[in-house]
Amino acid sequence: MKVISKKTIKNIVREIVDACDPELVILFGSYGRGKPKKDSDLDIFVVADLPGTASEKNRFVDRAITSSSFGIDIVVRSREQVKNALKGRDWFIQEIFAEGKKLYAR
Secondary structure, eight states: OOOOOHHHHHHHHHHHHHHOSSSEEEHHHHHTTTTTTTTTOOEEEEEEESSSOOHHHHHHHHHOOOHHHHHOOEEEOOOOHHHHHTTTTOOHHHHHHHHEEEEOOO
């Protein structure tokens, strides 16, 4: 598999925004750090107040993405969950905010 283009990533972000009107979309992992490899998947963090469990939210956003033929890992959290995670020093969320690349903000 080849490295995913910026245009493709932009299209995916548009699909996410259209589907759930997020507050924030962050690209993290190897693409967020600007060091993707040929076999890297796309890691996307979405801040959106959606109903349901974490896995239901992730699945909802994942299903909205139609322009991909490669692996995408979606992580969706509400604004309140992010606030509590940052306050509670959740290393995973802190790393996303420290190293990730903001692709969309409302």
